[in-house]
Amino acid sequence: MSVVLESSGHLGESDVSSALTYEEFGAESARLGRQIADRYQRYEIETTEVDDVDPLPHRFLVEVGKIGLAKFIIKEMIHYRGQVDIILSRPCTYGVFSGPVGGFVPRPKLCVGCLRCTVQHPEFVSVLPNPDRLNLGDSYTTHGHIAAIDEEAKKGMVPVRGQGYRGRFGGPGFDGMLTDMSEIVRPSRDGIHGRELIGTSVDIGTKPMNLSFDSSGNLVGSSPRMFSIQVPFIFDVPPGDLGTRQMARILDSTSKRIDTLICLPAANVLDWEMDSANIVPVVPKSLPEMVSEFEAARLIELDGWDIAALEIARAATNALLGVRISFTDGWQERFSQAVNHGVEVIHLNADLHGRGSDGRFVSDLFKEAHMMLIDQGRRDVVTLIGSGGIVGADHVPKAVISGLDAVALDLPVLFALQGRSHGSMTDRGEVRGTLPRKMTDEWAEQRLANLCASWRDQLLEILGAMGIREVRRLRGEFGRSMIVRQLEDEAFAGIEGYVSGGPA
Numbered sequence: 001m002s003v004v005l006e007s008s009g010h011l012g013e014s015d016v017s018s019a020l021t022y023e024e025f026g027a028e029s030a031r032l033g034r035q036i037a038d039r040y041q042r043y044e045i046e047t048t049e050v051d052d053v054d055p056l057p058h059r060f061l062v063e064v065g066k067i068g069l070a071k072f073i074i075k076e077m078i079h080y081r082g083q084v085d086i087i088l089s090r091p092c093t094y095g096v097f098s099g100p101v102g103g104f105v106p107r108p109k110l111c112v113g114c115l116r117c118t119v120q121h122p123e124f125v126s127v128l129p130n131p132d133r134l135n136l137g138d139s140y141t142t143h144g145h146i147a148a149i150d151e152e153a154k155k156g157m158v159p160v161r162g163q164g165y166r167g168r169f170g171g172p173g174f175d176g177m178l179t180d181m182s183e184i185v186r187p188s189r190d191g192i193h194g195r196e197l198i199g200t201s202v203d204i205g206t207k208p209m210n211l212s213f214d215s216s217g218n219l220v221g222s223s224p225r226m227f228s229i230q231v232p233f234i235f236d237v238p239p240g241d242l243g244t245r246q247m248a249r250i251l252d253s254t255s256k257r258i259d260t261l262i263c264l265p266a267a268n269v270l271d272w273e274m275d276s277a278n279i280v281p282v283v284p285k286s287l288p289e290m291v292s293e294f295e296a297a298r299l300i301e302l303d304g305w306d307i308a309a310l311e312i313a314r315a316a317t318n319a320l321l322g323v324r325i326s327f328t329d330g331w332q333e334r335f336s337q338a339v340n341h342g343v344e345v346i347h348l349n350a351d352l353h354g355r356g357s358d359g360r361f362v363s364d365l366f367k368e369a370h371m372m373l374i375d376q377g378r379r380d381v382v383t384l385i386g387s388g389g390i391v392g393a394d395h396v397p398k399a400v401i402s403g404l405d406a407v408a409l410d411l412p413v414l415f416a417l418q419g420r421s422h423g424s425m426t427d428r429g430e431v432r433g434t435l436p437r438k439m440t441d442e443w444a445e446q447r448l449a450n451l452c453a454s455w456r457d458q459l460l461e462i463l464g465a466m467g468i469r470e471v472r473r474l475r476g477e478f479g480r481s482m483i484v485r486q487l488e489d490e491a492f493a494g495i496e497g498y499v500s501g502g503p504a
């Protein structure tokens with residue numbers, strides 16, 4: 001039997017416009033489905049390894065006693081009968097002693113710290129950590145974080161040394177949180193290698209907690225006002241003296257490339273004519289009428305909470321409105337008021353060590369903000385973005401577990417561009433940094449894209465290991481994290497000598 005069907009009108013220009021049989025309709029649907037599938041492109045960030053323009057100090061100092069080395073070489077010459085390449089290459093298989101004059105001028109940048117040479121020849125070789133390297137950063141953003149960011153921005157890959165994880169197993173800040181990776185099931189590797197999807201996109205804006213329909217089935221009441229970005233991190237206002245026009249240009253092009261956002265002071269956006277969909281102008285709360293100047297921005301932030309400023313801004317723009325709230329005294333009150341007055345995005349700010357003015361760490365502060373919304377039954381009404389203390393790839397999922405939708409990056413940008421900090425690394429306003437003189441816009445954009453790709457890949461690794469299909473479902477998943485101090489308390493409380501939280 002053959003039945004005549006009409007085209008549904010949903011299939012696009014090359015649709016079936018005339019009546020078709022079942023068989024023809026099936027074939028045509030398959031063809032269109034194939035066309036759509038062929039056009040589909042999985043989101044990915046293109047990476048390319050880039051050269052250093054101002055490399056970090058190398059990790060180790062290799063010191064060689066010339067007399068001891070000379071004696072060793074004489075012995076080797078007798079043993080190897082003049083095979084110069086062998087003689088000059090030993091005792092390091094990484095090439096530290098393989099320069100034109102062998103170990104007399106070692107090449108410490110090649111040293112990986114395996115310590116074979118010092119074990120074999122302690123009488124004339126010593127390998128020591130390079131103090132110039134150890135002096136990078138500070139107590140929070142350590143030389144280890146800076147080196148990891150440098151490598152991620154150079155290669156765009158997940159840094160793997162093949163030595164397993166060497167610690168820390170617990171510690172202050174985000175090191176005090178472990179994630180539960182017991183769900184090694186699909187979409188674990190399939191999601192990471194692209195055979196299945198693990199979503200890293202997040203929604204920015206507001207969604208009603210429920211939908212209402214009239215008797216005809218039409219949606220009534222509030223509806224979602226939001227847009228999506230492809231990664232749960234955005235670029236924050238460059239801290240201190242980093243907010244130059246060149247930096248804004250680089251962040252702008254990178255954020256367009258990876259489909260995320262960049263916050264910039266509103267005055268800079270106007271002066272530099274940068275109004276666009278990926279730029280979030282940060283408007284002083286004393287000048288709320290400024291919001292009307294931005295036609296392309298999808299999100300505009302007011303710098304600080306003020307009811308009157310919000311009302312003026314709301315009347316002057318159709319863009320989503322966000323408010324930046326610092327974790328200073330009374331932030332809970334300002335936060336509640338902003339949510340009560342319908343603010344759609346709240347950007348929570350801690351200092352660059354991730355601390356509020358009361359000394360609490362952001363994982364606790366983000367959790368408190370998230371739980372306030374949960375308790376009020378309106379978590380989805382607001383997007384929470386947080387900044388401060390995010391300096392490692394693992395900090396992104398840990399901040400999301402603590403209740404955020406997305407994080408904002410500040411100092412990692414400086415280190416991804418091989419810049420050096422010589423101001424405060426705690427107080428945003430006091431950050432002072434120098435960027436490499438040989439830096440070009442293209443080089444810098446690729447470095448930042450590499451960093452984002454590496455951090456996204458590491459996020460996929462964690463989501464895969466936790467068996468979570470998209471980062472949106474990770475938000476507030478406290479049950480899938482473990483706090484080291486609590487684990488230690490459970491195990492050791494009551495044992496003589498045990499001090500909760502470690503030695504004072």
Ligand code: SF4
Nearest residue numbers: 092111112114115117
């Ligand atoms: S520590 Fe290892 S890598 Fe470094 S110089 Fe010695 S042998 Fe070579």
